[in-house]
Amino acid sequence: MSLRPTLDFLLYDWLKxxxxxxxxxxxxxSRETFDAVLDTCERIAREKYAPFNRLVDTEEPRFDGEKVxxxxxxxxxxxxxxxxxxxxxxxxxxxxxxxxPYTIEAAANGFFAVASVSIGSSLLTKGNANLLMVHGTGAQxxxxxxxEFAGRFTGTMCLSEPQAGSSLSDITTxxxxxxxxxxxxxxxxxxxLKGNKMWISAGEHELSExxxxxxxxxxxxxxxxxxxxTRGISLFIVPKKLVGTDGRLTGERNDVAxxxxxxxxxxxxxxxxxxxxxxxxxxxxxxxxxIGYLVGRPHEGLRCMFHMMNEARIGIGMAATSLGLAGxxxxxxxxxxRPQGRPVGPAGKDPSQPQIRIIEHADVKRMLLAQxxxxxxxxxxxxxxARLVDEQHTGTPEAADEARALLEVLTPIxxxxxxxxxxxxxxxxxxxxxxxxxxxxxxxxxxxRDNRLNMIHEGTHGIQAADLLGRKVTMEGGRGLQLLAGRxxxxxxxxxxxxxxxxxxxxxxxxxxxVGAATQAAWATGDPGDALANAVPYMQAAGHxxxxxxxxxxxxxxxxxxxxxxxxxxxxxxxxxxxxRYELPRIDAWLQVVARRDRTCADMPEEAF
Numbered sequence: 001m002s003l004r005p006t007l008d009f010l011l012y013d014w015l016k017x018x019x020x021x022x023x024x025x026x027x028x029x030s031r032e033t034f035d036a037v038l039d040t041c042e043r044i045a046r047e048k049y050a051p052f053n054r055l056v057d058t059e060e061p062r063f064d065g066e067k068v069x070x071x072x073x074x075x076x077x078x079x080x081x082x083x084x085x086x087x088x089x090x091x092x093x094x095x096x097x098x099x100x101p102y103t104i105e106a107a108a109n110g111f112f113a114v115a116s117v118s119i120g121s122s123l124l125t126k127g128n129a130n131l132l133m134v135h136g137t138g139a140q141x142x143x144x145x146x147x148e149f150a151g152r153f154t155g156t157m158c159l160s161e162p163q164a165g166s167s168l169s170d171i172t173t174x175x176x177x178x179x180x181x182x183x184x185x186x187x188x189x190x191x192x193l194k195g196n197k198m199w200i201s202a203g204e205h206e207l208s209e210x211x212x213x214x215x216x217x218x219x220x221x222x223x224x225x226x227x228x229x230t231r232g233i234s235l236f237i238v239p240k241k242l243v244g245t246d247g248r249l250t251g252e253r254n255d256v257a258x259x260x261x262x263x264x265x266x267x268x269x270x271x272x273x274x275x276x277x278x279x280x281x282x283x284x285x286x287x288x289x290x291i292g293y294l295v296g297r298p299h300e301g302l303r304c305m306f307h308m309m310n311e312a313r314i315g316i317g318m319a320a321t322s323l324g325l326a327g328x329x330x331x332x333x334x335x336x337x338r339p340q341g342r343p344v345g346p347a348g349k350d351p352s353q354p355q356i357r358i359i360e361h362a363d364v365k366r367m368l369l370a371q372x373x374x375x376x377x378x379x380x381x382x383x384x385x386a387r388l389v390d391e392q393h394t395g396t397p398e399a400a401d402e403a404r405a406l407l408e409v410l411t412p413i414x415x416x417x418x419x420x421x422x423x424x425x426x427x428x429x430x431x432x433x434x435x436x437x438x439x440x441x442x443x444x445x446x447x448x449r450d451n452r453l454n455m456i457h458e459g460t461h462g463i464q465a466a467d468l469l470g471r472k473v474t475m476e477g478g479r480g481l482q483l484l485a486g487r488x489x490x491x492x493x494x495x496x497x498x499x500x501x502x503x504x505x506x507x508x509x510x511x512x513x514x515v516g517a518a519t520q521a522a523w524a525t526g527d528p529g530d531a532l533a534n535a536v537p538y539m540q541a542a543g544h545x546x547x548x549x550x551x552x553x554x555x556x557x558x559x560x561x562x563x564x565x566x567x568x569x570x571x572x573x574x575x576x577x578x579x580x581r582y583e584l585p586r587i588d589a590w591l592q593v594v595a596r597r598d599r600t601c602a603d604m605p606e607e608a609f
Contacts, residue, residue: 374422
């Protein structure tokens with residue numbers, strides 16, 4: 001089974017992406033050019049990624065004392081991706097880009113993630129360069145961002161530290177001015193950094209000429225002490241190898257040293273590193289510390305970095321979704337070909353009768369339908385979010401501001417819901433394979449291992465939930481949530497007019513009321529401790545509401561006379577039916593503890609464990 005037919009339907013029939021060609025920025029594009037991009041990426045993924053997914057899982061990155069060694073297949077896949085132009089696909093023509101809508105870029109990257117998420121598709125490099133295009137100086141754009149888009153350099157984001165984890169207010173990496181005249185460097189105010197960063201994906205490798213690290217660090221105050229909290233954080237460009245203003249390597253190694261490789265459960269094809277900055281292993285220009293260039297203003301580093309983090313969160317949601325789809329396709333193929341058991345009833349008791357394929361068993365259909373409802377629904381949500389990004393950048397001022405507010409609310413859900421429920425889809429894919437699914441003879445165990453990371457990185461599940469209930473649904477007087485409710489109600493009004501969808505519309509309306517009431521009840525005391533005690537159940541319920549809405553909106557793109565006539569549309573109708581009948585009712589239990597501000601977990605004494 002292929003991802004392409006589902007993408008085509010969601011992009012062209014549901015989101016009407018072809019209409020973006022009417023906007024000035026995308027005037028040179030049409031469905032023909034979009035299809036050419038999708039064709040190219042589908043081919044590269046099929047030829048350079050999919051055949052080596054198991055290889056990069058078993059041949060982990062290793063450090064020989066001088067460099068990190070990756071399989072040749074990884075180098076060839078990276079080269080093919082760079083040569084396709086996808087690193088700079090959404091950039092201006094003047095930047096060597098295609099001015100491609102982000103929606104098409106996100107869809108195209110789905111092919112690579114389904115084929116081998118572990119090999120990667122330069123997600124962090126693009127995010128790194130995009131951040132610099134917004135917050136960097138002219139020289140920083142020219143020397144660093146444009147060389148990342150060209151594929152010469154790759155990029156990382158360096159936030160977490162061993163002692164701080166996700167608590168960025170507790171980072172201790174420090175940056176001090178690099179001598180007199182430090183502000184006059186053409187590449188930006190020059191600092192010396194010293195500290196340690198943990199969990200840095202693609203932090204060391206030989207895939208590119210240089211690695212551009214974006215590093216959060218604190219500038220000491222006049223008393224030499226670090227400013228506490230997040231307000232003291234600044235952002236720095238710290239290249240692995242020093243670069244001149246012409247973009248050429250100077251031949252000097254910066255004081256950025258690999259302290260170790262993390263040996264992971266999954267995503268083994270991508271290096272994950274502990275990096276030491278300024279430890280003195282590579283002394284540079286006769287002074288201690290790694291050289292870094294300030295991005296933006298001092299103490300505004302976290303604001304700048306969120307530009308990259310939000311892009312990464314949508315990318316993680318797409319990665320989780322793609323892995324879920326990969327498992328679904330594998331288990332569907334297995335179920336269609338694996339004979340086992342006989343029909344329920346008298347005929348099934350006759351051992352002389354031939355076995356039936358396991359897809360004919362009701363419980364296997366249940367597990368396949370669950371996967372389909374989770375993964376295809378999540379794919380639609382992620383593409384919808386990507387479409388909002390395009391609206392934010394190219395829509396009217398009013399539409400752009402509305403898209404921004406909607407994305408504030410949807411981004412935590414788009415990152416976290418797929419990472420939880422598409423992981424569950426991978427678990428069901430293993431179950432369908434039975435004992436074989438638990439072995440390395442079949443790919444589904446690797447999909448589960450790869451997907452398990454997505455609930456953790458780019459902000460853990462709990463952090464995303466606290467962000468959603470603690471900030472996003474209340475910011476700007478709750479405007480983002482109100483806009484979302486408005487779009488859900490618009491879908492309900494359209495669906496109520498179609499007899500086959502009316503029951504879902506009514507059920508969705510009730511769920512919307514429940515989430516709205518629970519949101520108000522959670523904050524009734526005004527105490528964040530009460531409200532956030534059940535932030536994760538709130539996010540699960542809000543996510544189920546959003547997915548149910550997404551499914552209903554997708555069904556509205558199916559012509560009424562084609563619902564029962566076309567098998568693929570019937571499949572979408574059944575997947576939505578599964579979600580509404582088996583999944584959406586689960587929000588009752590989640591929202592009960594939210595609305596009651598239940599403190600069962602928050603008040604559990606440590607000694608009672």
